[in-house]
Amino acid sequence: MKASLDRKNILLGVCGSIAAYKTAMLCRLLVKAGANVQVVMTQAATSFITPLTLSTLSKRKVITQFADSETAVWNNHVDLGLWADAMVIAPATGNTLAKLANGLCDDVLGASYLSARCPVFFAPAMDLDMWQHPATQANIQKLQSYKNQIIPVGVGELASGLSGPGRMAEPEDIVTYLAQFFRQQIHKQPFKGMSVLITAGPTYEAIDPVRFIGNRSSGKMGIALAEAAKEYGAEVELILGPTHLRPQVAGINVTPVQSAGEMFEATVPKFAKADIAILAAAVADFTPMQTSTSKIKKKGDDEGLNIPLGRTKDILATLGKQKQSHQKLIGFALETDNEVSNAKGKLTRKNLDFIVLNSLKDKGAGFKHNTNKITILDKYDNQQAYELKSKAEVARDILNYLVGLMMKT
Ligand code: CTP
Numbered sequence: 524m525k526a527s528l529d530r531k532n533i534l535l536g537v538c539g540s541i542a543a544y545k546t547a548m549l550c551r552l553l554v555k556a557g558a559n560v561q562v563v564m565t566q567a568a569t570s571f572i573t574p575l576t577l578s579t580l581s582k583r584k585v586i587t588q589f590a591d592s593e594t595a596v597w598n599n600h601v602d603l604g605l606w607a608d609a610m611v612i613a614p615a616t617g618n619t620l621a622k623l624a625n626g627l628c629d630d631v632l633g634a635s636y637l638s639a640r641c642p643v644f645f646a647p648a649m650d651l652d653m654w655q656h657p658a659t660q661a662n663i664q665k666l667q668s669y670k671n672q673i674i675p676v677g678v679g680e681l682a683s684g685l686s687g688p689g690r691m692a693e694p695e696d697i698v699t700y701l702a703q704f705f706r707q708q709i710h711k712q713p714f715k716g717m718s719v720l721i722t723a724g725p726t727y728e729a730i731d732p733v734r735f736i737g738n739r740s741s742g743k744m745g746i747a748l749a750e751a752a753k754e755y756g757a758e759v760e761l762i763l764g765p766t767h768l769r770p771q772v773a774g775i776n777v778t779p780v781q782s783a784g785e786m787f788e789a790t791v792p793k794f795a796k797a798d799i800a801i802l803a804a805a806v807a808d809f810t811p812m813q814t815s816t817s818k819i820k821k822k823g824d825d826e827g828l829n830i831p832l833g834r835t836k837d838i839l840a841t842l843g844k845q846k847q848s849h850q851k852l853i854g855f856a857l858e859t860d861n862e863v864s865n866a867k868g869k870l871t872r873k874n875l876d877f878i879v880l881n882s883l884k885d886k887g888a889g890f891k892h893n894t895n896k897i898t899i900l901d902k903y904d905n906q907q908a909y910e911l912k913s914k915a916e917v918a919r920d921i922l923n924y925l926v927g928l929m930m931k932t
Contacts, residue, residue: 527705528698529557534603534639536612536632537577538619539567541682542648542691546572546613549694550580556698561603562586563632565619589631600631604638609701612636613674614648614691617659624662644701646674648691650683674700712756713926719757720797721749722790722804722838724764726783730830731815738805739890742766744855745803747918749775752799755922760797762789764804783807783835794842794850799925801853802839803879805890810835843874851876851925859883866900876928877901879921887911899924 533553537546553560560581564574574585586598604610612619612632619632628634636643645666653659654676663673674697677690692700708715723745727735742763749761750772759775764786769777780786783806794800809832819828839854846852854875856866859882866880880898881888888896888911896911899921909920 527702527709528553531558531608531705532606533558533560533701534607534610534635534641535560535562535577535581536610536615536619536636537562537564537568537572538612538614538616538632539565539571540614540616540648540691541571542614543568543571545691545694547576547580549611549613549697550577552694552698553701554581556702559583561606563603563635565630565632567616567618586631589634598631600634601638603635605640607639607641609641609704610636610639610643611646611697611701612643613646613697615645616647617649617653617656617662620645620647620659620662620666624665642704643671644674644697644704645671646692646697647676647689649689650681651685651687651689654689655687672704713929714752714799714922715756717757717798718760718796719749719752720760720762720790720793720800721745721752722762722764722786722802722806723749724766724768725805726764726786726807726835727781728783728807728810728835729781729814730811731817731819733818736807736809736811736832737765738807740764740766740805741890742768742804743893743914744895744917745801746770747914748801748803748921751915751918751922752801757799760793762786762793762804764806783810783838787836787838787841790838791841791845794845797850799851799853800842801921802842803855804838805857806838807835809833837873839875840873843872846874851929853877853879853921853925855879855881857881857883863898863900863906866898870900870902875902877924885911897921901928 537543561583562577562581562585564587578585590597623636628637674692676688678688679690680686681689724742725738725740727737729735749759749770753759753772753775761775761777763777763779765781778789780789812831812833852875856869856878858865862882866878870878878900885896887894894911895914895917898908900906
């Protein structure tokens with residue numbers, strides 16, 4: 524997993540306070556931690572620290588106005604607001620706190636703040652009495668009520684010669700605060716920015732327009748995995764065999780399919796863009812060699828019917844052959860006998876990172892149930908058995924196992 528500030532887009536707002544000299548160090552530390560830093564300054568800030576200093580440190584042109592006075596190019600604050608993973612206003616003066624608490628946007632910093640969809644952090648800096656004034660404290664409360672985060676001020680000697688609270692937090696502490704925030708985000712949404720491909724449900728292999736060969740899979744386990752992956756922050760593609768069930772979490776892309784052939788065609792091309800693929804579908808291994816276009820009629824009183832069956836293409840094995848080193852591939856095995864050795868065989872044969880074993884011998888496990896009991900076997904020879912749980916909990920166990928594996932490798 525990436526270090527928490529690596530490649531994060533940070534919009535660094537600078538206001539007019541003597542503490543702005545510390546912003547140079549803050550900018551440097553953020554860049555050193557791997558962040559992309561775009562500095563936005565108020566006019567007053569430019570009297571305390573030059574845009575040249577901050578553009579040199581951030582390796583980007585500093586923005587001080589709505590339009591660049593030399594090139595007449597518009598500095599789009601809406602784009603800035605959308606680009607940022609976090610906005611940090613350091614130092615945040617009493618004046619800017621008051622303006623932003625009330626939604627004033629007469630400069631590019633204020634307009635970027637109002638356009639930002641990302642979390643916003645304020646590192647206030649001002650003199651003791653200004654900081655303690657009820658008006659400032661009311662503004663701070665108002666900003667917090669809008670879900671902004673206030674990085675606590677330091678206590679000590681102030682530029683005025685007074686001593687007390689009001690010092691801007693030290694640059695190292697601001698970086699630690701941000702890094703911690705992003706670490707928590709990773710913890711809550713470990714798959715943010717990743718794409719997860721999931722197959723679920725049964726497949727129906729048509730014999731004629733009314734009959735098919737199918738299986739008893741409901742799709743519940745795969746749907747629970749899709750829902751959990753979405754909640755973990757992933758972009759989710761769910762290739763879903765014939766079931767009336769649908770994910771209850773918004774934003775999952777569902778491709779309904781009927782047969783193993785259709786599932787193959789829908790899944791394989793999507794794999795190249797996926798970071799993770801979890802194939803939970805119960806795909807038919809055999810399909811009628813020919814599908815009759817009209818309903819097959821009975822012949823004679825006791826004449827049976829032979830349907831020649833051919834093998835379907837193995838989707839999981841195909842993905843196993845195409846798998847790149849950055850991709851993770853997970854399969855399922857539903858076994859009745861020699862469970863562990865059969866599952867291990869599939870794990871190796873299909874080039875999987877791990878396999879989820881269900882035993883039909885376990886009560887409450889497998890098809891149709893709302894519960895499941897699984898054992899995970901990974902390619903490093905680890906084996907972990909879980910209790911009988913709801914499929915939603917099992918889905919989280921599977922994804923948590925994957926997170927653990929991704930941290931290690
Ligand atoms: N699978 C697949 N495409 C197929 C068949 C299976 O993607 N045509 C996937 C399933 O989604 C599951 C795993 O492969 O993740 C199951 O492996 P498989 O060898 O098919 O298990 P069984 O059907 O139980 O086969 P066997 O007859 O070998 O027990």
